[in-house]
Amino acid sequence: MSRRAAAVTGLAGLAATGLAAGVETPLRDSAQDPVRLVFEWEYTDHRGPLSGSGAARANPPGSFRLDLFTGADGSLSAALVDGRLTANSDIQDFDLPPARFLYAMAGVFWNDAPSAGEDPPQADGSVELLEPDNSTVVFRFDGGGRIVRVEQRYRGTLIRRADLSWDSNSPWPSEARYRDDERQNGVRWRIQLVDPAAAPWPDEVFVIPGGRVVPE
Numbered sequence: 001m002s003r004r005a006a007a008v009t010g011l012a013g014l015a016a017t018g019l020a021a022g023v024e025t026p027l028r029d030s031a032q033d034p035v036r037l038v039f040e041w042e043y044t045d046h047r048g049p050l051s052g053s054g055a056a057r058a059n060p061p062g063s064f065r066l067d068l069f070t071g072a073d074g075s076l077s078a079a080l081v082d083g084r085l086t087a088n089s090d091i092q093d094f095d096l097p098p099a100r101f102l103y104a105m106a107g108v109f110w111n112d113a114p115s116a117g118e119d120p121p122q123a124d125g126s127v128e129l130l131e132p133d134n135s136t137v138v139f140r141f142d143g144g145g146r147i148v149r150v151e152q153r154y155r156g157t158l159i160r161r162a163d164l165s166w167d168s169n170s171p172w173p174s175e176a177r178y179r180d181d182e183r184q185n186g187v188r189w190r191i192q193l194v195d196p197a198a199a200p201w202p203d204e205v206f207v208i209p210g211g212r213v214v215p216e
Contacts, residue, residue, distance in 0.1 A: 045185035086211035105176035
């Protein structure tokens with residue numbers, strides 16, 4: 001089935017950023033240096049799998065650009081900069097994770113929830129945030145302060161989640177797997193190359209030609 005000639009859907013933006021109480025260390029210890037990443041990815045929905053190669057350029061913790069390629073069917077470009085998401089795609093009906101999950105899949109804790117909705121870290125190394133729609137998002141960290149799972153629930157029902165795998169000596173997750181139970185789709189990417197950049201990427205890298213701002 002062709003997936004051409006359709007705008008990207010299902011991309012959520014963020015309005016602001018901050019740190020939930022007690023999780024300064026996980027954010028500080030996540031990757032902070034500019035980098036180029038090369039990865040392989042696979043997207044699945046009711047039509048079956050779609051896979052390809054991808055590249056990312058990042059000025060952590062707030063600026064990321066993703067470029068996904070499928071070979072025959074087209075490409076997708078998305079930039080996430082301080083919570084503002086723009087995207088352009090000729091891959092039909094391709095839903096990337098919401099912005100909070102995109103940040104998490106890069107190993108970055110990103111919190112736009114009001115301070116009144118923040119709970120202190122739990123004993124098991126988790127942080128729970130209350131969303132404006134009254135769902136909750138839980139970040140779980142390993143003993144080294146790295147994100148290993150993020151899940152969103154509404155009235156106790158799991159809506160979406162992401163699981164991260166880490167190599168011992170890398171500041172970047174080696175693999176991230178995302179699943180949206182409502183839309184019945186998901187995406188996985190596996191890092192193949194981490195190439196440090198000599199200097200931060202210029203602002204124009206994070207401008208998507210023909211891109212549109214994706215509303216929250």
